[in-house]
Structures are given as C-alpha cells and as structure tokens.
Amino acid sequence: MRRSRGLTAALVLSLAGAGTGIGLVLMPEASAITAPVAFTADELPTWQTNGVVWAMAQANGTVFAGGTFSAVRPPEGVAGAEQNAVNFVALDAATGNPTSCKLAFTIGEGTATVRTLVVSKDKKTLYAGGSFGAVNGTPVSSLAAIDIASCTPKASFHPSFPATVRALAVTDDTLYAGGDFAAVEGQTRERFAAVDASSGALKPFVANVDEPGRAVEVTPDGKNVLLGGDFFTVNGSNSHALAVVNATTGAVTKTYNNIPSNSVVKDISTDDTGFYTGHEGSGGGVFDGRIGLRLSDFTEKWRDRCLGATQFVLPYEGVLYSSSHGHDCSTELEFPDGKRNFLLAQPTNHEGAAPAPVDGFVRGPGKLGWHPTANDGMDGTEGIGPRVMAVAEKNDVKYMWVGGEFTLINGKPQWGLTRFASTGDVGAPTTPVASASSVKPGEVQVRWRTSYDADDSKLTYRIYRNGSATPAATVTASSLEWERPQASWNDTTVKAGQSYTYRVTATDAAGNTSALSAVASVTVPTSVQSYPNQVRTDGAELYWRYDDAVSPYVADSSVSGNRSGVQLNTPALKQSPGAVPGSTAMGFNGTSQQVYSDRRQTVGNAFTIETWFKTNTTRGGKLIGFGNNTARSSGSYDRQLYMTNTGRLVFGVYNGSTRTVSTGLFETYNDNQWHHVVGTQGPGGITLYVDGQNKGSLNATSNATYAGYWHVGGDNLANWPTRPTSNFFAGQLDETAVYPSALTQAQVKSHFDLAKAPTDTVSAVKTTEDTYINQGAPSTAYGTSTSLAVRGSGSLYETYMRFNLPAAPAGQVLKSASLQIKTSTQANSGTTDTVKVLPVTGNWTGAGTTFNTKPTLGTTPLGTIAGVAEGSAVHNVELDTAAVSAALGTSYGLGLTSTGTDPLWIWSSEATAAEGTPQLVLTFGAK
Template sequence: MSIISTAGRRLAAMTAAAAVILSAVVIAQPAMADSAPVDPTDPKTPVTVTADPLPTTQIDGVAWSQVVVGNTVYVAGKFQNARPAGAAAGTNLTPRSNLLAYDIRTGALITSFAPKLNAQALSVTASPDGSRIYVVGDFTDIDGQGYYRAAAFSTATGKIIPTFRPIMGSQTRTVSASNDTVYLGGTFQSVNGAARKYLAAVSATNGQNTAFVADADTVVDALTLTKDTSKLIVGGRFTQLSGTPTYGLGAVDPATGASLPWAANQQVKNAGAESSITSLYATDDRVYGSGYTFGAGGNLEGAFSADPNTGVVSWVEDCHGDTYSVFATSTVAYVAGHPHYCGNIGGFPQTEPWTFQHSLAFSKTATGTATADPYGYANWAGTPSPSLLNWFPKYVTGSFTGQGQAAWSVNGNEDYIVVGGEFPFVNTTAQQGLVRYAMAKDATNKVGPNGNDQLVPKSISYTKGEARVSWQATFDRDNTRLTYKVIRDGKTATPVYQVTQDSTFWNRPSMGFIDKGLVPGSSHTYKVVVTDSAGNSTDRNGAAPVTITDRSGSDAYAQSVKDDGATAYYPLDEKGGTAGLDHVAFEDLRVDAATRGAAGPIDGSTATTFSGQDGSFAVTPQAAVSPNTFSVESWVRTTSTSGGKVVGYGNTSTGTSGNYDRMVYLDNDGRVFFGVYTGATQTLNSAPGFNDGKWHQIVATMGSAGMTLFVDGKLVGQRADTTRGQDYTGYWRVGGDNLGGWPNQPRSYYLAGDIGQVSIYPTALTRADVVDHLVASGRTSPIPQAPADAYGKAVYAADPSSYWRLDDAEGASTLKDAGQNDVGANVGRNVRFGQAGALQGPVGQAAAFSDSIAVSQQRVSNPTSYSLEMWFQTTTTRGGKLIGFGDNADPFNFSGSYDRHVYMQDDGRLQFGTWTGQTNLAGSERAYNDGQWHHMVASQGSDGLKLYVDGDLVGHNGQTQAQAYDGYWRIGGDNTWSSSSGTFEGRLDEVAVYPTVLTPSTVATHFSLGTTGRVPNQAPKAAFTQQTDFLAASFDATGSTDADGTITGYAWDFGDGFQASGAQQAHTYAAAGTYPVTLTVTDDRGATNRTQQDVSVKAAPANIAPTAVVTATATDLTAKLDGSASTDPPRRMPTARSPPTRGTSATAARAPARRRRTPTPRAAPTRWRSRSRTTRASRAPRPRR
C-alpha cells in the first residue's frame, strides 16, 4: 500500500430436468446478507440498507465526520459550499464553511444552520440527550468570534453556545461527551492554559477543565464513552496513557482519568508513527473500533467489536486496508475506508491491480473464525469474525485531499446510513462528498443485477439433440440471491430453464444447463434474464444461433475422466475461438494466443497449440482458493528445448503471476517436474527426454498422503512430506506462467507445444485411475503382471515403490523392478547373481554382495513414512549396511547424508536408525550372522521406528523424524554408525521399498509365505448361544467362524464332568447351580480357539393342585358353564376341563351353552385323566319348567 498523510494522519491508500448448475473451481462462499436476505432472522444474514444512493446535499470538499441527531445529520469537514443533489459542481451553491446540517429523510440542506468556521472541523458528536452537538478541529473563529478548536451548538436552535468555550492548545481531532462533561483528544498539550497532553475533559457548562487527567504520550485519534458512562475508551497512536503502558487502545475512568483494565488492547495493538486506532463507536452492548497500520507498528487493518465492560473482543474483521470510521445499528456494523482484501473472513480476494471497497457492512454477531493471512499481514487466524454482508456501493475516489480516497466517515440510525468523504460519484450517480442509504422501505430499490458481458450466454451442441448453454453469474450490489431465466428463440413467456443462484461481485459461479430433446439440424437462440428480489432485471442475448448436432456422446476416455469425478475437463478440441469448453461443468477456459486443431492424443481428437511466447496460455474464469487436495491431468507433446509450464495455479488471470505453485512444467531437457510451494519449493521430477515429439500423459496429485507424479501411467515420483501448498486465491493456467526460482528453471516460462485433455479433480487419483485413463485413450497399460508365486504376488499387492527380486542375469548392470513402477537400480561392482534364493521352494534366485552396492534410479524427496523389506544370509563379522537412504546416486561411492538405514554390527546384531541431529536406533537383541536366511522389515511412521526379523518385532523407537534431504535407496553398502565395514558381505534377496508402513499382519504374512509358501493360518473364533428350561440346557455353536477356512471340530465341556462334541448340544444337569461351559473349536489347519460362558439352571418347582371354580346358568334345557375363575398360583393353569354332563363334553374355560337331552337314568361320570393334577367342581343347575 502507499503511505499517505492528511489532516495530520498517516494513512495507507488503498429445476428443469436435464439441467445442471455446476461450478468447477469456485470460492466457498459463506452466507451473505443483503437488503433482502433469504433468512433475515439468521445472525449471519441481518438486513442491510440498500445500495441505492439517495439524493443528498453535496459539498465541494471533504467530510471528515458526521453525527445523526433525530432526523438531522451534522457534517464536519473541510468545504466552502453546499449544493443540492443533482447539481453540477460549481452550480446552485450555498455557502457552508466546514460545518452543515441536512435532513436525513430528504437529503435537503437545513438552511437555518449555517455557522462559519474559519478552518476545517475534524470531528462532531452529540450529547447523549441530543440537546447539543460538539465540534472540534483546526478552527479558531466561528462567526467572527474566538472559538479555539472546540465549540458547542444547540440542536434546538442551531445557535452556538457561548458559555462553552475551552481554549485548545492545538489541533483537536476527536470528541465524545456525556451530558455534563466533554472529552477531547488530539495533538494539543494544553487546555485552557493548563497542561493536558493529547487528552482532556472539560465541563459541558463552561468549558473549564475538570479534575480528569489522563495524559498520553502522543496523538489521540478516537474517543467514545460507554453507554453506562463507566469508561472512556481511548484510541490513537500512543504507547502510554494515564501513566500506564497502553498500546494505542485503552480505557480510563471518566471522572479521574485513571487507567482501567480493558482486554481488547491485549489483542488489538495499533500505535506509533505507522499505526493508529482511527475511530470508536459505542452501543449498549458493544464498542466498535477501526484502525490502520503499515510497517511493524500495528496488527489491525480493519475493525473490531468488544464488550464495553470487559473489553473482551467479540470479533475482528481484518479486511486489509485502512479503516477510518465505524458505525453500528442493532444488527449491522458499517465501516468506511479502503479495504482491498477480505479473504481471511470468506470475503473478496486481493486483485492485481488492487481494487478497493470504500464502505462495507458486517454482522453484529460473530459467525465464523478468521483464517491464516497469506500476504504477510498480522495473523488473526482462529479469531472470531463476523459475516461480510452483501452491500457494496461503488464509489469513485476524489481528488480534494490528494489522498486518492473516497469515504472517510459513516454514521446513521436504524433506518438510514450516511457516508461522507470526498467521492464525486456513487454507483455512476454524481453525488459529491455526502450520500444517504436507506432500508428497503424508504429506498428507491433501483440497484439491480449487473449486465456485464459474461452474462451473454454461449451455446454449443456437441451431443445429439442437445444444446449446452452457459454463462457466468452476474452480481447485485445489495442482493446475493438472483433468479435466472433462459429464453429460447425469444419466447419470453415460456422460459426453458429457471434457477436461483447466490453470487457476489468476486464469486460469480459459471452457470449453464443442457437443453435436451432438440431436433438435430435445427437452430436456436438463447437469452439470459436475471432478476433481483426487488424486481430489477437485466438480460443479455446470445452472440449467435446454435445448430443442433447429430453426433453421439462421450468417448471412452472422456467417460473415464467423468467417472473419476473430474470437476473440470478441457479437451481443448475446439475448432477455433477463445473458449476452451468444460465438458463436465461450465467453467470454460479463456484461451489466448493459441492455435486450434492440432492432432490430439486420442484417435480422432484435436488439441491446442501454444506458442511458447508470453501471453500464450489458457486460464479458468473464476478465482478460487488454492486447493490442497487435487489432481491435475494433462496430455503434452513438444520438441522444445526451452521447457515451460504445462499447467499450474497462479494468482492472476492475465500477465504473469506473482504467486504460483501446484504446477507441472518441463525443463530444457524434457524432465517433467511437479512443484508445490510451502515457503520453499518442493518438487518431484522424471528422467529427461519427454520432449521427444510424442504425446505424454502427465498426472500430478496432492493430498493427505503427499505428492505424486505419474508420466504415461508410471509413478515417477512421490513424497509424503508435502500435503499443503501456498495459500492464495488464483486460477488454473494452461500453457504458461511464472517459473522464476524453481529447480531446473527452463529458459521459457511458456511451453511451445500441443496440450489437450486437461482435467482437474478434487481428489488424489490413484495409480489405478491413472492407468485406466491411459488405457481408455487406446494405449496399453505399462503396469507389469504380478509375479506368479505366492510370495511375489503378496509383495506386488502391497504396492511397493520398488521391488527388486535380485534374480537378474549374471553381469546385469541394472536391477529389474518386479513391482508396478518400473524403477530400476544401478548395480556397482562385485554383485554375483544366480545364488540360491531365500524363498521356500524353487522360487527365484538371490545375489551375493561383497563390497557391492546397488542404488535406485529414482530420487526420493525426504521420505517420512516407509517400509524396507529384504531377506539376507551372512556369516560376516565385519557388519555392513543392508539397505538405507543416502544422497549419492553413485553405486561406487558412499553418501554424505545417510540415515533411514538398516545395518549389521560386527557381532551380527541389526540396527535400524534415523538422524535428527542425533542417532535414533531400534536394534535387535540377538545376532543374525548365523549363515541362515532371515527376513527383515524396517518401517517408520506415526508410531516411530520398528524393526522386524523373521516375522517378530525385535526393536522399536518412538522417533518419527529423520533428516530432511533428497536421496536414493541404496542396497548393500553406504556409511554406517557402528560397523567395521560399510558394505555388507552376504546374500540378499527380495528387496522391496514401500511408501507406507507395513502392518504386523502383512509382515507375518510375507515371512510365512517366504518360509512355508502359505499365508499364516488365522485361528477360528469360537462362539455359542444357550437356552435353559429348568435343569435342561441347549447350546448352539453354529455362530463360530473361521476367516480363512472351515471349522472341523466342536468340543464341549459342560462343567459338571460331562463332555460332548458337535455344533449343537443338549444337556440336562443333575442339580441346580451355575456351571462353566467351555467350547473349543478347531479349524481345517489345526488351529483352535475356545470360549467360556456360565450357564445357570434350576430345578422345577413342586406341583400344587389347581383350584376349580365353576359358575353355571341355565335357560330352559340349556346350561352355560364358566370355569375361568379357576386358579393355579405356582404355575400356568392348564386348560380347564368341566366333566361332561349326560354325555356332553366341554374343554374350554367357558363351555358353550348346550341344550339338555331328555333325562335318562344317571350313569357314573367319565373320569378324565391328565398328567396334570385335576380338581373338579360340579353344580347341577335346575332346569326351568
């Protein structure tokens, strides 16, 4: 920012079906309020005034300060004349000397208030009861009378109050008042002839000094009295206040001036020659403040909100740029200044060149937290922040002060906001120095959606029966949510598509839809109409009709890109024009200075040729926060020996970026680089030679696992230590951008060559994804088949970075990679191949090392998570390195930097260690130089160093760090820390390096496969359920499992001396009690597992005879019997039985009524038998006659 000075301040200048709304790279946008928010009750989205500039009295200078009393706005500044709204400069002038008043409802000048001040007025405030205003500044004369830089006026009469006449020693810059005391701050050092340094209090009655003394050590710029008058809050450039170290912001007792604690000054620190607190404003429950800083003197450019009693900060908005004034309603805080970056709180980004917003609005409530600052300003990350509201009037900067500023002051009430400054225009309306804004009910509501060129719809047809219609969202200065209608062929009454979309001037998503069901060969025109909540609308017609194609849809490659979740896909296959169409969304590239129609990387496709000259590139349309999880894929063909950028992120869409990383570029020799900036350049690179005139697929990814680089389906580089890049707002650029300061910097920043099939993903693509895309392009997978043997398959499946089986031919100079990455290793002297191998059975061969080294051909950057695996056999007593990391690629010499290594001591014990300024070791207790083959795995990750031998963990160290450098994995020799020899003498086999930590289970599996040819058996898991019925119990073990086989045996021990076998068993116990039941299961490889449960059984209770109760009713010859009242307390009652009467039987509790037969001689009743005891009850009903 530039350093400027004025008035003694040093300030820094500055939906339809088949329709899709997509945005590929868009800034995440917080909820934005405006004059008609979707939810006005949400604290994030309070209602603001509109952005309509209402007609207001104009001035011919600058307004420094304003205050509203009732319906009157008092304006203090430096001006000589006022004129009505709409009057051109120099016309309809009414003299007003540095102080005026106008009606807030109409904007009309109040003619009865016309004091003449002989110099500028810098600040104006009102008494709490509204009966007075107080004005301070540089003046010494008002209406021909001596008033030395402070005066009071009656709001009732507009007349000066002659009894208030303090004599201020020099410039007075700020004023605040209670009903009986006036507080003044500025550059003075005396008041009424008495020493008062920079801060004073005088009586409102007679202007005489009070007992208040709170001297500062330099200028006071801002004052406010809390509403309960318990504290005077003071702001400025001072570092001492009332005898107490106080850095620019403090609180004092309003009566005595004694310093009071106020917590805000522990966070907000602006003081000295290069910083200040510029304004303060108090409401019932908040104190708001604003400030500026440049250099090292302060930490806030923006505004803050704090508790008036404690000073605890409620929120901070650090929208970079001096903030001169702050005012708050009950729900919204407004500021005036020149903010130019609000990205830390989710707002507008920094642009090149800088653009300024001269008045802003924020929520009263804290709704989020600030993020880390990317531009070197003070870091407010994690501090509560307000919502930036969608209220963005546009001002033209003025020339009166020579400072290039627009708004200097903001004030208002619940219905109106007034802004003062030196601006000549607001929203293209001539309105000089003063402007009013109102809530929607009092506003004109005529500010509508912007009709910019990006709203013009672009239409194309590349799929049969469909038209792709796209445009970029526009913006509205006081409405976030806009409604878009798409009109086809001029039929305005029947839009073919309608949608609402949120946007701001900096976050304008690309929009579009697919118009389906059209007749191939037909032509159509499109128009976009956009409307805001007040009904204001604008529309733009498409440039030309579109003819509907009869071509079918996506090819295999395009489909593979879409299937893997690309958020942007640019084939760059257009026949001409300046647009690179996005085939998954609507974020079309702007293509500059490029030639279209080159033969593409896929049969039948075309690509775009970039010239290699400055300005020949393509760029996304929408600025977005730089991603930390992404993949970028591109196809490149070049013969250039000057290199250049293929694709990358940069902070500008024109010219050359100042911030740039996340990029793929070629050096002069055709090496492919992928780079990310973390404060230092972090890169991966391929071998040279990819400038061979052939098409090459390049995929670069970054995510939580680090960076990876693939070329033609092969992994050519990876590093786990870089998971974030530089934070800034920018664009994806294709074909060229800045490369200054990067490794192997090529001669050209811009690539001369053909580029096509560029795609962006929000995830890190896997190797399988990359290879799938390569195959979909019509090429063959470069990934070799897995080895045929079980051990080799297991290692291959664990995805090592390199896998050297050491079964190469005698005399081989390179070890062949048996894994998926084709990373060879260069062989030094004395390696003898064809040795008997380590693995069980006739599987492969080993190599004998004796003063021998093999070094990976791939440079690796600072591995932080890895595993090293090998088999070794030796009888050496001189030790030596088995495997490790070193910075020397030469297999004939040792490294200067070396660690992450496993070496054998002279006594045969193993050590695994890293270097962090000291050695960190995990070692074995026993020796392994016994002439036998041993399996070794060493890993480092989040749980430290682990060393396994023959499947068992033999050493551990919690160290997770190692020396940071780029190097190579080296086999068989390098510097060590405690052995007679640096090289290992013995046989080595099956060497693998992994970019991950192998699990103990994987280690055990590999050891078992190497020694037995089989994976380790997993024991079965025993489980059973039980049920009991008194002394009888049943058990079911069919829920037992065996993950890698079958269960062949179930053995039971019932806990009472009896055993059984089988999956299901029943057992009756002899006596009540609790018994431990044990189940042992055996699988098909002999492994067992057991589980135990207690079972409790009890004896059945003794049976007690039930009590039979029968009731009977009779009608004529019909009897109805009811036995439901019978009981059996100890047990459930069996079915009640009534003995049959004269040959009729019933077994229900209530027997159905039956008609009696003609009486016959009575026979003995039938005796019913039951296993249950039975009680009978009988009653002979008397038949009715």
C-alpha cells in the first residue's frame, strides 16, 4: 500500500521566469491527479436507479448495487429503455451499463430492501443482507448467498434471520452479520451473529448488544471482529457504538466509551495498519465524523470531528474516502458551517508527527483535493446524499463507484449511482481572478485568487505580461474548494511611468487549462507612494486597498500575507474619492454586504486592525472584526471595531467577558468625512486611536482563542456594549490593514499624516482618431482600418494618431509619458527595425489622409523602440516628457515611422482586441 501524504491547504508556490517571487517555496511541477488522490472528480455516464442505493460490492469488473428501488434507466441524455431492477442491479464497472445478471429481492408484506452486500474472498459468492423473503422466488430470510458465475441464489444457504440484516463481513469460512435481529435459527443472537460461509449453519460466536448493529468488519489477521452500531453494551460490558470482540467466541476484546451517546457508528473499514469508523448523530455535542484507529492495540490515532452524518468510509492507497453531507469542519480548521460537502478524501495517517490533541482529540489529517459534488437526494428519503462506495477495476482502469439517494452529481442529473475513473481528467480549473498594483518604482505585484479544480489541489499558474504568448513567470500554488488563498508574483523588471497589463491562467496536472483571466492593468509610479508603502513596511499581513474592479475578489496588497478577501452580496466597487489619493474605496449598504478573508487563521494576543471609513449612518455597524464563520453570522467574534447608532467608535476583545474602549459621548464620527481608526492589543492592553489620536486604553492583554476569518463591513455584534441597530455598516471603507503586532502611537500618527501626502496620478488617454498611409495605394484612406502599419521602404507605411491631452492637475506636473501600442495577431506583425515616434506638425484627418495628402512630421523623435518581437503583445515607448508637457491641454498628433523594410502591424482604435487601442499613459506628480 502506498504511503499516504498529509497534504494541507497551506499555500505552496514555485517560481520560474522573470522577476522575483514573494514568499515562494520551490517544489516540482504537478503531475497526474494531485497525489495521493487516485480518482478524477469527473462523473462518468452511469445507469441510474429510481430509489435509494444502500449497498455495494464488486468482483471481477462487475459492481453490485442493492437498495430500495424497482428500476434502472440510462444516464441523462443517453438512448435506451428503463429496465426492471427489483432492489438489485449488476453493472459493468467500465461502462456503467447493466449486465445480464438479474436478481429480484422481494418480500410478502411490506417493502423489501437490500442493505448490505459483500463478496467472498475467492470472488465466487455474493452475500446480500437486508429485509426480504425471496431472491428470484427462492425462499430466504433476510440473508442470501448468490453464485456470481451463474447469477443464481444458492438454495442450500438459507439461515433464518427474522429481522433486517444491515451489515456483513466475510472470511474464508465465516460470514458475520449485524442488524436488528434478536435471534438466528431460533437461538439468541442479539444484533450480531456468525454463520458458516458455505452452509449458513449458525456458529457459536456470541456478541450480544442492546441496540441495532450497523457495521461489522474483520481485522486483517482474522483474529478479531469490529462491531459498530447504536448499542451501549456488548455481552454485558459497557461499550457505546463501537467494540472489538474475538472472532471465534465473540468475547469482548476492547470497549469504547468516548463516543457521544447521541452518535452511532454507520460504517467500519480496514486497511493494513488501521481501521476507520464513520459516525452519525443528532442533537448538541454530536459526533458526525470519522475516527482512525490502530490495529495493533485498537486505540484511537485521530478523530475528524466534521459535522455531517458520515455514512461510509473507504481506505484506498493511503487515502480515506468518505460519503457524508459534511457541512461544518471548523474543529478541523477547515470549512465553517454552511455548504454541504458530500464526498471527501483525506490521508489515512498524518504525515510526520501528529498534531497536539485539542479538547482531548488529535485532529484528522487535512482534506485532499477531491471534491465531486452531490445533493441531499430524493423526496421522501432521509436527505443524506451519498451512502456507500466501492472501488472496482477493469481493463487496467480503476473506478470509484458511489451509491445513495442523490439526484445530482456535479450539478448534473444523476440518480442513485455514479462513478469516477483513475484516468481521463477533463475538467479545467476555474479562471483566476487577477489584479496588479505598484506602490514604488521598479516593482509590480501581480495577485490572483487561486483557482479551484475538483481533483487537483496543486495547480500551475502562468502569468502573461503585455499580451505576450510567452509567460513572464510560472507559479505553483495549492487550493481547495473551501480555501482559495491569494497567490502572487513580483515583477521587478518594470520601468517607472510605464503601463503594464497582466493575465493569468491555471493548469491542472493533466494539462487542462483555464481561460485567461481578465486583463489587470497597472502603471508603475515614478516615486514611492508614501501611505501604502509605509503600511507594507510596518508589517501588514493583510492589506485591502479596495481598488478591485470585479467581484467577488478583494486583493491583498501586503508584502507576503496573501490574505485576500471575498465580497458578499456585491458591495459597490471603486468608490471615489478614496481616503488616500490615488486609491478608491468600497461601499457597503448596511444590511447584508461585507468582505471576509479567504483563509482561516488564528490571531494571538498582539495585533492591530486599521481602516478608514466615511459615513452618515445612524444605525451603526461593524467596521472590521474577527469571527469563526464566513458567509454566515459568526458564533464566536471579537477583536473588532464598530460604530454605535450615534456615531461613537468602540474597539474591543473578548477574554471571558467583553473588554472595550470607546470614544467619548460627544466624539462622534458619522459626519460623512473620511476618518482613520486603529485598534491595537499587546502587552500593554488594548488601545483605540482615531485620526492619529489616542482615545483610550484598557489593561486587557488576552482574547478568545479560536480559528476564524477577518470581516469588514459586517458580522455578529450580539451582546456587545452599546450594540448598534445594525450588525452591518452603511458607508465607505478604505485601506483596511491587519498587523501581527501592536503598532505604536507614532506609527499610527504617521499613517494618518501620510494619507494626506501627495501622490502620483495617472491618466490613460486613448486615441480619438488614427490612420496610416500606404505608398503602394497612394490615393487610399485607411481611417476605418482595424490595423495600423509602419515601414520605411519597399512601400512606405506611416501611422498617425491624435490624442486630446488633459491639462495637468492643480499643483502637479507631468513626470512621465509613454505611448502604449499592441501588435496585431497577424503573422509577422513584429519588426526588426527601429520605430520612431515624431510629432505631427501638419493637418490631417482619418477620412482624408492618404499617401498623396500625408501630413508633415517633426524631425526630433519623441521616443523610439528598437525592434518589436513577433506575436501579439503590448509595448510601451517612453516619450520625451518636456515635449509632451508643452502640449498638455491641446489636441496632439503623433506619427510612427521607420527606415527599414520589415513592417510593424498594430491594432487601431477601431479594433476590438483586448488592450488593443493605442493610448498615452501620462503620470502627474507634485512639482
């Protein structure tokens, strides 16, 4: 058996190509489905049932499914007629189609059902248990043996089980059963029994329990039997839900009394080193997850306390696959209460040393990147979803089969049965959501929310700059469906004053690649932007500037925190003006909108939270705080700044009671002006600062210990002092930051003062008109052409562009100017020649300019570009700042010429190509 690897959701990055990575750990490229997962998450066409599948087994490339149903039908959209299938169907593992084996499990009164299936070690006999009185008319009593080769019931095998059989396990000579019965063959056998595997004769094994048996498994050495169910005693010994007994006599070997009384064992499975239990329960303090135990001494090695009614556990090649409707894995530091996750996978063992116990239990190994989706199921059923799993192999391909009461798999109609293969991954990752920012010359930070792929947790990202077909960098990062942290890369080859565009793709291990992200544009400043640079320098590990242009991603601009945010209920983007020049804000409606961080974390007793806000609300609301849920209201929440109805500000933590500091009775801040608020905690306690001023401190040096998420704009405020009417804030927020230490008063004051410092502003001015002339067609005008051309000889091409230049903002001057163009997609659009940018001194129009009427060009170049590479990409040409500055506030013409014979082809303003329109990028700054 392959040794399992304990993959975690921690972000793992690798880098190749231009620039320098941020917090990157080198590691090899991903290969086939991310190990140790063995199956894709892509559902295969499979015949469906019209009822619940309770049981599965497999032999020789055939999968047997039993349950409560009457027919099977072809997959959605596949031709074929429905077939009778009375509580049983045999299917080809490789095609998903029914085989010729037909069995009908019936009963005289009531509803027949098959609840458990198991195949003999020699793969010749299929045993079925449930509630039925006949198989194909042959009388039986809730337990039957089927000859697999002939698909006929063995008439000589008919032990009498007077009540439902729910679980079976088989050795070479013994068949163990668990269920609801109190006697077998007229002899007392309470809920567990053993019969001869050939004859059905009752064996002396006695393991009487007081409540139903639901699971039975034999240890690999054959010496012990593992029992699971609802019971509280075994042979008179106290043992709830789980016990180990001698395989021959049923004498108790091991009891368990640490499973909550309101939880039961639904399934038990084994591998070479351990056994695993799946649990279901109801009520407070319930245990709904999985336990991993040692075979050596039957002691517990880990306990996964996710909530969600685990129905089945299947260890395979070092991975424990499980079916449930897991909805809350907070105790495992994974997804909070919310969306149901029906199919999960995790290593059978921790990699390396196990984590320290929490609440007396070692957490389970972290979930792996295998995440097919399902649903609760059919009307009138228990709403569980998947119930049973089996791995079958045929033609060297392995298949994970799943049965239950679901009606959807991966969002597509599929009832009762589905399957996944070990090969053939065809699902591409989701498209990354990218952004880019620059706060100082020579550096651009490209950020993106990691993508999601249902069977690959480790994805390869390629970053393309300026439309190039060759990636500027390659980064590998890990993500799961419920944890998609930001990944980032620093481009350190950029030039001040120039504009750059970036797009990102995600590729899985099988080579499936997402679409390109939307274009992320940025202009590199000519001087350091004081405020954001200081926030980063002071160690912010989360920094949301709210310059995002699309939902639902909020980029983290910290140096290496990569703690991005997720917008909930679409807050208003790019609200201007923001609190800091050059930045925009985010608007919140005060009823439902917020942003929460995309990565679960713990926060120590030293931290700082900081944000800017602007509001006139009289209903108060949370500005920023920490809570243990994401989209749902948190049950644990503190470390928060909030506003009262009157506009006062409160900062507080919880350490057994709420400990808060607030502004004075008449110090209110709902005046529709921008204000800066900071809350710190450290060895000196908690302190509240507003607009750079200390508003009070309190000797509170600890806070509540739990894992959670940062929330901005809303979350629970119940039971906090002077609680406002609304948990949600109505107004604008900007420049939110979190630090892992307490900022000093000097640092806080510095941030407040720096927000007033002047910063560069950038104007991107697109052409109002453009055309080119062609010596080979001297009378033709090209004013409506989607392409523009430049060539010096052979047949002269010259391009002309017109821009309406803005005046410099008050108190600022032009600091840099560049022309941005994009080569077209036609072959050989680049050039080996040097292209000059010259001022146009003569008059011209797009409609009237031909070679015969071409305007006059100046003689002194404004800028040059020495060759343009082949392939469609964006290029920048630095221009003479003084010359462009002199033309500010006017209509300005530029001409492109060359002296060589190799033409350059670029997009015009009439083109629809992304990033294609020629533009001037003008950077203005303080005099």
